[in-house]
Amino acid sequence: MTLKTKEEYFESIRRLDLPVYIMGEKVKNVDHPIIWPSINSVGVTYDLAQDPQYEDLATATSHLTGKKINRFTHIHQSIEDLRKKIKLLRLMGQKTASCFQRCAGLDCMNSLSAATYEIDAEFKTEYYQRFLNFLKIIQEEDLVCDAAMTDPKGDRSLPPSQQKDPDLYLHIVKRDGKGIVVRGCKAHQTGAVNSHWVAVMPTTAMKDADKDYAVAFVTPANTKGITYVYGRQSCDTRKMEGGSIDVGNFNFGGQEAYIIFDDVFVPWENVLMCGENKYAGRLVEIFANYHRTSYGGCKIGVADVLIGATSLFTKYNGTDKASHVKDKLVEMVHLAETCYSCALSAQTEGNRHSSGGYLVHGLLANVCKLNITRFPAEISRLSQDLAGAVVGTTPSEKDMAIPGKIGELLKKYLRGADISWEEKVRCIRLIENITMGTGAVAFFTESIHGAGSPQAQRVMISRYSNLDAKQNLARDIAGIKKETDKK
Amino acid sequence: MTLKTKEEYFESIRRLDLPVYIMGEKVKNVDHPIIWPSINSVGVTYDLAQDPQYEDLATATSHLTGKKINRFTHIHQSIEDLRKKIKLLRLMGQKTASCFQRCAGLDCMNSLSAATYEIDAEFKTEYYQRFLNFLKIIQEEDLVCDAAMTDPKGDRSLPPSQQKDPDLYLHIVKRDGKGIVVRGCKAHQTGAVNSHWVAVMPTTAMKDADKDYAVAFVTPANTKGITYVYGRQSCDTRKMEGGSIDVGNFNFGGQEAYIIFDDVFVPWENVLMCGENKYAGRLVEIFANYHRTSYGGCKIGVADVLIGATSLFTKYNGTDKASHVKDKLVEMVHLAETCYSCALSAQTEGNRHSSGGYLVHGLLANVCKLNITRFPAEISRLSQDLAGAVVGTTPSEKDMAIPGKIGELLKKYLRGADISWEEKVRCIRLIENITMGTGAVAFFTESIHGAGSPQAQRVMISRYSNLDAKQNLARDIAGIKKETDKK
């Protein structure tokens, strides 16, 4: 059976018994209240695949086996596949109001599929077949794969091999007949502690001097030598308070971790790039393009929830008929749909790769993400504009239980227009969560930096923008002879 | 032969002998230097259809006759048709750096196709067949149809029937067995004086009291009672100066005119709506949606030229390597491609109409146009930023011919980095043309108001935005029970 149930997934993650530290302590199990919501978010990817209503989006047909698989393990075989991916991501964002983490692995696997094929074509290596072997396991067992790309980088003005400490980028420290040993760290890993496998890729283009850093491989998440240190999020400990209101989003959340690779052995069968530094940048580019469009799905799903919460709150306040309120909601929708449109068109303008998979459109992918680095922040600002000061001043749910008159008075004063305090406060806390709480790590910080910083997108837009062709258009209109003005 | 050559088109327009006034005088023929560039722009739509390189975009297969026709006369039969339309419009923008005017008629014909079909379905009328008869003529003879929608409106706080002067919206003044007589005016008509036919539609939704204003029809452009008064554009008279430089774009341009209908008779066979006021708003909506996405094609084509000219100018100035220059060009490309993405996704998310044609996605169409009301203006500002003060201060091409030393010195001082004065000034004038000259009427004013004002888009986004569904998403995440908070 290629589709796991959510419960099977939960159990399989528990069984991995990953070594995870959180706030200085080793966690006993992943049911830890700060970790659990992120596992639960991934769980929704399993739920949707079981739900006939969402089957078309949430499942696909494997090009390897012809079986029905979870779309999160699929290599896109058509433009329509690409388009459905974006719609699935938006749906997931709507259902979780969080980063649900499984898309990075999806984008990574599609990138490895194309890049290993290209490396083999040039270097007569056998990475592509190794990749397919790995992919088959993922598809057959419906597994989650983490995509580990970003290194700590140290001094960013220097390349990997010139850092004072050679480990600031992950690299090969040993090669032998059985495989390689790697050392380093991958920072800010989304979905590290809820994945079965980790796929490691280089973080940037590499020159010849950096060959040892041009390494890609897959490895089980509980491989010896791998340790996870959980990153803090704004408001993370609210999840440990026990209530269901102040936490804002009590079911779902994202997670980020540092993955430390302390001399980890990887057998050759799992190695997918090993010194072919020419393809380090190429792999990064393919992955970045895919992933930059993913945000035009998932973040817009979250935006849908935030717009819904904001709109609901104006109803609670009795301001929903005011023209400026309606106008700001229009603006929020407009900004969200602009991002979504960019994501969609990057798919529909995509093209077939020689390996049979489909790539997204490079220029439009970067345009999509650059909008994501701007518009969710503005949507959040508009949300707080409409929600009001309560987002920063509302007492705790525990205050509502103050014995005697004070608790009663507080509830009375927190009431809205024909609405009890609880609905109003739940709505406030959700807005707080997405705009400045744990959800903001996904909706604000990750919208800016996920899949590369804004400047990375600008660099790529510049490369893709083909100014020469545009200059020729201008010459034709203006009557400028090209030979004259050429330098 | 269903594809006219450009020359045949020119001749056919000359033969119409339309009654046109320009700056107080009746024009002798359409070769008038202010009018000609707009006819020449339409001419490019004929050229492209003859060019094998562009055949796929510029022609289509008629669903009526199965013949190869100009895409500007085609009823879209697939999502792919919709997508090709946008690409064709961008190409046309790149080739003309102007409004090329023929897309309004295309969008109008597609709208009439769907709306007449709907009216017939409800009222058992025969408008759809009449429309098809008309369409066949257009397709067979490869004709241009002007889309006349906007009335003068007078006091906009009042509906048509309550205006002091009943003619401020075009209306039926007489009905008899042969047809109807209409009176009124259609303002700001793009492409009025280079079309063979005029299609008239209502400009807004109509209530029962406004039934006489709920009228749609087609009529030959030279029908008795129709007069054209040409609108002024910024810098329009530069076209009359005789040079090829100061005019900025000496081959192409747009045109706008007021069309006065002074008791014009329309036979029943050309009447496509006559009092079915319920469908006035519907027809407007279908047309507006199509046309709002058209701008994400044509204006981006013009933006390509402007970006090219700006980038070229920085080369002439020796500033093209400066990081802030490259960054601003990236921003211009980013804004342009964002609009284009919105246009494309409004097509790919479109759907089949019961009449067999394809409609665009309503929400995304309005999102597309709302971006067009903002970003071309910002692209222009960035262009002027990079071009410099010369856009507003460069002497006339005639000054370069000042006899003796002064003319020579002027040329010397206007020279750039390894470039003669002429290339530099041609480039400046093209930038001036698009950002504040005749081209700005299309790239600035029309980007804001064409296919409806920004507020019209906001109203539609509000209608399409389905806040109720978004509120439910928020309720699910926040744990709010719907029955509790419902008013």
Next chain:
Amino acid sequence: MTLKTKEEYFESIRRLDLPVYIMGEKVKNVDHPIIWPSINSVGVTYDLAQDPQYEDLATATSHLTGKKINRFTHIHQSIEDLRKKIKLLRLMGQKTASCFQRCAGLDCMNSLSAATYEIDAEFKTEYYQRFLNFLKIIQEEDLVCDAAMTDPKGDRSLPPSQQKDPDLYLHIVKRDGKGIVVRGCKAHQTGAVNSHWVAVMPTTAMKDADKDYAVAFVTPANTKGITYVYGRQSCDTRKMEGGSIDVGNFNFGGQEAYIIFDDVFVPWENVLMCGENKYAGRLVEIFANYHRTSYGGCKIGVADVLIGATSLFTKYNGTDKASHVKDKLVEMVHLAETCYSCALSAQTEGNRHSSGGYLVHGLLANVCKLNITRFPAEISRLSQDLAGAVVGTTPSEKDMAIPGKIGELLKKYLRGADISWEEKVRCIRLIENITMGTGAVAFFTESIHGAGSPQAQRVMISRYSNLDAKQNLARDIAGIKKETDKK
């Protein structure tokens, strides 16, 4: 001695023994780790007044007594006083990176001074003398006064007297020879739990039906019947974790509370408005104008810290020489100084009130605040852009102390360019604090809603904008005769 030391201030607040609830529990004393930073912030206002370096800004000469007083208790006697106030607020923001809370009382006292003078002039009341008596106490004892304005409001589409629950706006429930009894709640009160007195004002203009809601008074903070419920802030419980790093700003913070008035008695000598509803809106306007300009001081001080932290972090990352980094820092400075300029000009264009105090310029005050509702959010976005994903993913300071190799490896991987992990993480946490942690309540939420929502500023700009005069300017230039176009 009219200037308290910080220690005397701390002691005086402790002695008040205010009834405060926080997260469901009554606090034993204000040394509570969540409360203390906000008291410590106010403490800086006392420190600066003792510091000869800041004497000119931090102290003033009382117009009542001629003595040197803390500027936070001063009624502005000149344009120069107004200007120094803004500079003092910016300095305070720089020193605390927080809302320091004492400015609302300052603005309130200046507003009461002018408004009570105006009421007396019309109604022959004696509010102004009562106010001066109160002010003398504040100045002589160097006390902090909280400004309580915002009511819970319930259904905002209804006025106070038409709410289902009459208590949703604070109102008079009893009047007798000795004084009045009031009931209600003031929400989101900045600096409630570190003030000696509370000054209560209406929250909006009032009609005749709302006379009982048109009430203003002062009362000691520990008056019988007053209870404080502390509002939650994003990341508030980090202050309870014991460390000095993860908290971001371990010394300073702001506070917001709900103040419940459960039938509080106010003697006539402390009543400053009682039913003169005509002046409710006037008092709100004067206060709002003052306070809207305060944000152009304090928030810009916080922005200075954030810009400094961001710039420092790029040094740590080795990216400080990159042109896009420098450019974004320029943009941050530009936006901050734009706000500051607006605040300053609202002071220098202010004018003398008939009572002798000085008012700020109404239009420019609202322009200032409207920029504050936009630019700090953009500064935060740019800060996160430059800081990178670490803002959302960095492990806890406790993780650095993980025993054995993991702790050491983590520190190694968190190191920057020639900088230890600790400096880097401290810098990250400060950025997190201001952009999405406790500091964001002040820098994001309060920037939008403090002193009134963005819409409130737009309404006032509309009122102050004198379009008639501008229309006349246009008529003169265009040659339009006024009589002709007048309706």
Next chain:
Amino acid sequence: MTLKTKEEYFESIRRLDLPVYIMGEKVKNVDHPIIWPSINSVGVTYDLAQDPQYEDLATATSHLTGKKINRFTHIHQSIEDLRKKIKLLRLMGQKTASCFQRCAGLDCMNSLSAATYEIDAEFKTEYYQRFLNFLKIIQEEDLVCDAAMTDPKGDRSLPPSQQKDPDLYLHIVKRDGKGIVVRGCKAHQTGAVNSHWVAVMPTTAMKDADKDYAVAFVTPANTKGITYVYGRQSCDTRKMEGGSIDVGNFNFGGQEAYIIFDDVFVPWENVLMCGENKYAGRLVEIFANYHRTSYGGCKIGVADVLIGATSLFTKYNGTDKASHVKDKLVEMVHLAETCYSCALSAQTEGNRHSSGGYLVHGLLANVCKLNITRFPAEISRLSQDLAGAVVGTTPSEKDMAIPGKIGELLKKYLRGADISWEEKVRCIRLIENITMGTGAVAFFTESIHGAGSPQAQRVMISRYSNLDAKQNLARDIAGIKKETDKK
């Protein structure tokens, strides 16, 4: 008598008999319809000085003679003088809706006053006394001085002395006992053809190799060897059509010209810098700072007219009560007043120069101008948004005079809500003029490039922004020890 009348000014300019070319022809006199409006604009500076209503703003007391002089010839002697300058410029913008050109000379004279004083202090030269001698003539005779700064520059990636053609920056070609001979060109000179004197300054900082380019001097506008070539403006020839409507602003306008210096002799008494290249950049900085704040006065005066025209037009259309219309007018006012606030605060934060004059605040001056490079463009966009398509489509005033029915019908259809066609069209044309006609050269292009391009402002903001001090603020808050993180 130190104050000329407007008529005396007109006569004095006519008497200069300047050699001016326009569109290839030498003009007979400055009453030329394209030139005249720009002279008429300067005329208003004389009118206001005669008008008791504006005396306080438009005149000042000379620090040289103690006489009442036109403020446009004054060296600022106080912060109040600086502030009045900005208010005078706004008033002038309101009265002319144009660039009125005389402020560049004012800013230039104030800059020369300070810079010559500084040069003398270091080099023991006598430039300051020469400057005062010149200034006395200007003040006594109430003359206009043009400020000529910008050179053609050729290849901007190279300094003056490395250009292929040494004349692309103005330079000294000969020195002898009597004076110097200069050659070169000053481009985009605002107010060249209506000035009595020309003051020439270097355009940028100069290194030692560029000493011959480090030259400043004053010279009568009709000095032998000087020729003026008039720059074209969008819609410039409408001024030659004879009507008063289509031209938009029939009384006023700006002007730009290229001034060619073909070996012009300047006697030593008029030379104010000659090889002291160290002070070239300093003079540019002082001038730029003054002039960058001027735009916060003049452009806002023009914005007032544009806002007035737009607001008037919505009345004509019957849309003035719509909430989105009111909201956009608020935004236009907000943006304008933000710029004005920046201009004012750059004055009130200014300081006394050692020469006795007053300088503006460098950082805030650049912040002011950077806003000017953005907000007028947005105000124009909002104006066109509210005005509608008519800005680009309205027929000529000559069309209203078409004989017979068509002329009458056209007038009927151009009528608004209770308003004749003429008021409406006059209003449209004024909006066209400022947003895309001759007025746009001042309001759009010059707002971007006058007093230096946006990038020039960013460079200066970077220099003035003192990030080190801000980093220290952040270190204090975050608990970072400076010695640790210093590189």
